[in-house]
Amino acid sequence: MNKILLNGDSCTYFYNPETWQPEGSPYSARAIHRFVEKLAASGVDTFVINGNTQRAWYPSRTLPRITEGYTRGDRDFFRGHAPCAGITAEKLDAYLDNGVRFLNLYLDLEEAGVDWLRETTIACRANGMSPWVSVRMNDTHGAENPGGSYMNCPLFLDPDMRINKHAINPCENPIRREGLNYLRAEVREYMLAMIREPVSEYDFDGLEIDWMRDPICVTPRASSHDVKIITDFFRQVRQIADTRSRTTGKSYPISLRAPGSLNLLLDIGIDVRTLVREGVIDCFAPTNYYQTAWDMPFDELRRELGDRVTLIGNVEGGPNWLPCTSSASKSGNTYRGMQYCPDFIRGNAAGKLVLGADGIEFFNCFFSFLEGAPEPAFEAIRDIAELDGLRGKKKAYTFSTQFWNPGSLTVERVEQFPCVLEPDMKRSFRLPMCREPGDMSVDVQVIVDKIEPLPDIGIALNGGWPVFRHETSSSLLAECRGYDILGDEHIAISFRFPANRLREGWNEITVFNNNAHINQDGATSAADRLARSVRLRSIEVVCSA
Numbered sequence: 001m002n003k004i005l006l007n008g009d010s011c012t013y014f015y016n017p018e019t020w021q022p023e024g025s026p027y028s029a030r031a032i033h034r035f036v037e038k039l040a041a042s043g044v045d046t047f048v049i050n051g052n053t054q055r056a057w058y059p060s061r062t063l064p065r066i067t068e069g070y071t072r073g074d075r076d077f078f079r080g081h082a083p084c085a086g087i088t089a090e091k092l093d094a095y096l097d098n099g100v101r102f103l104n105l106y107l108d109l110e111e112a113g114v115d116w117l118r119e120t121t122i123a124c125r126a127n128g129m130s131p132w133v134s135v136r137m138n139d140t141h142g143a144e145n146p147g148g149s150y151m152n153c154p155l156f157l158d159p160d161m162r163i164n165k166h167a168i169n170p171c172e173n174p175i176r177r178e179g180l181n182y183l184r185a186e187v188r189e190y191m192l193a194m195i196r197e198p199v200s201e202y203d204f205d206g207l208e209i210d211w212m213r214d215p216i217c218v219t220p221r222a223s224s225h226d227v228k229i230i231t232d233f234f235r236q237v238r239q240i241a242d243t244r245s246r247t248t249g250k251s252y253p254i255s256l257r258a259p260g261s262l263n264l265l266l267d268i269g270i271d272v273r274t275l276v277r278e279g280v281i282d283c284f285a286p287t288n289y290y291q292t293a294w295d296m297p298f299d300e301l302r303r304e305l306g307d308r309v310t311l312i313g314n315v316e317g318g319p320n321w322l323p324c325t326s327s328a329s330k331s332g333n334t335y336r337g338m339q340y341c342p343d344f345i346r347g348n349a350a351g352k353l354v355l356g357a358d359g360i361e362f363f364n365c366f367f368s369f370l371e372g373a374p375e376p377a378f379e380a381i382r383d384i385a386e387l388d389g390l391r392g393k394k395k396a397y398t399f400s401t402q403f404w405n406p407g408s409l410t411v412e413r414v415e416q417f418p419c420v421l422e423p424d425m426k427r428s429f430r431l432p433m434c435r436e437p438g439d440m441s442v443d444v445q446v447i448v449d450k451i452e453p454l455p456d457i458g459i460a461l462n463g464g465w466p467v468f469r470h471e472t473s474s475s476l477l478a479e480c481r482g483y484d485i486l487g488d489e490h491i492a493i494s495f496r497f498p499a500n501r502l503r504e505g506w507n508e509i510t511v512f513n514n515n516a517h518i519n520q521d522g523a524t525s526a527a528d529r530l531a532r533s534v535r536l537r538s539i540e541v542v543c544s545a
Contacts, residue, residue, distance in 0.1 A: 002046040003385035005132055005361035006039055006310065007208070007257075009050045010057035013116060014105045015367045027108035032116055033123045039366075040127035043382030047124050048132040048208050048361065051117045052194055053139035054153040054180075058117035062197055064153050067106055071441045075100055080148025084141060097494075121203040132259070133198040134208035137191060138216045155190055156180065167219040175441050179216030182269065183226060188233050195237055198509035199244050199252070207241055209234075211258040212287060215268060215411045222269040230269035231280075236278045253282035255312065257361075259411045260286030260296050262304065271392035276309045287314035287362055288412040290531075291321060292338060292348050294399055294431060295413060299505070310359065315350030317364030319344045320401040320417075322447060324476065325485045339365040340481035342380035343396035343542065349384045350395055351432040354505050360385050374481045392437050396478035397541040399429060417539070421456070421513040423532040428510040429539060433502055436543050440499040443477055443542045445492045446511060449535040457534065458512035459495045462503055466512050470495050477542040490537055499543065509539055 011033050020031035039047055044230045056063040078099030079092075087095045109116050111218060117133075122130035142149025143165075146156055155161050165178045180187045199207055211217070238254065245252040258265055262272050275281045284305065286296055298311055304310075319336055320411045326334070338344055349360045366376045383389030402415040416429050436442075444459050458466040471494045476484045486492060515532045 003359040005046040006360040007048040036123035042378040050134040132206040136213040138179040218269040221267040255283035259284040279478035283310040285312035292316040313357035339376035342377035345380040347395035347397040350434040421436040432478040436499040447537040455515040460510040
């Protein structure tokens, strides 16, 4: 069974060419093999490679390709995509130059006759890994400029083939982008072709249908007629996989990567319950859009979907949206990346496995968008899918936090932070964790907005008596390659507990604000209560020896 999966998008080999081919241009198949060798040496057993957005990024024989119309050095080729990437006028030249450098790498391989998607399967076989293909079902990277972005397929130019973004998010200025409308037969046929080619003509062992890029299918809320159309579409995908299976004599599993709410998926036309019951899909990978989900209810999903489906836990690109700075550079606020956080990788995996996840998949991890970035925490991958291999190792847990982007409001797990705790009030938060050996300790850091005087904050773990004795710090305890210093506006309040307080599964952390203020009349004014309220930004739990 596939237990440790890593999803690489269509640009994976090309973000950091200086890492995978330090000897320089022209880019070659050596870079692909070095990347795959690194994954295999780190314990990954399944490499799930994506080859498409709305276009094929590999040298497809039948589909629109990303390099169509591009000649080496053509900066104008990327100009129409600049507004989609949020590029301002002062950054345009650098953006265009970077686009040229980036797509030239693809041309290097094409001109050398290297199909990097096929080369991935060769590299995986050579290293004892199982190659899977991931197909993005509604990628919207170029949606802000349907007629101008090089990432859009010809079908997307027709407004009748798109779902208007106001249908997805009816606010005045919706962030959620337009996507292809799967109620149109032309769209379904196009995406079946996008699936058929890599499944039928390449040496992959399985297929991931990625509906997190983006969670758009039909205009919500889908009617029963809409759901039937989409269910029939999935059945056609199953037929493509079964045809391949008959050719090779091996099973060809299908995994669905999508939001974790079955009812939300039903409202966009995807009936997961029926797909599992009929055996159309073999795996379900519920997840968030970018920040990692820490409280995905795999126990509830198992009870509802039964044992016919494999449940895959996704480790996404970031632990949450808590801003911090690097202790090495101390320059500028940034957000931590999971690929640099071995403690969080182990904790997130443990929290998913303890609720019943069958395996762990990494997404948007183990590469950097920045040249010269620290090496990702490849050492944290091995044994990540076994609880016995995780117990006793340092690990960190945290909670999802709300981000400014309203486009993720409907598709992610409900974030528990930030929140306001008024004086003389308490609030509990639930988080899945695993039991630890008795010689370990548990540090709980409550990150709050810095105010003077600091409120009298206490913590209770799993219903115990609250502890108010604490230490304060601007440093976080989770190891994240130096990204561990809070900004001036936040402070961490730390408490320590013995490891035997942890439960196997759901754990409850209760925060107390013991800071009431009574005026001379024996009443608390609204202004007084507001002044003594505390804004909770996050909680982090670190288990260590």
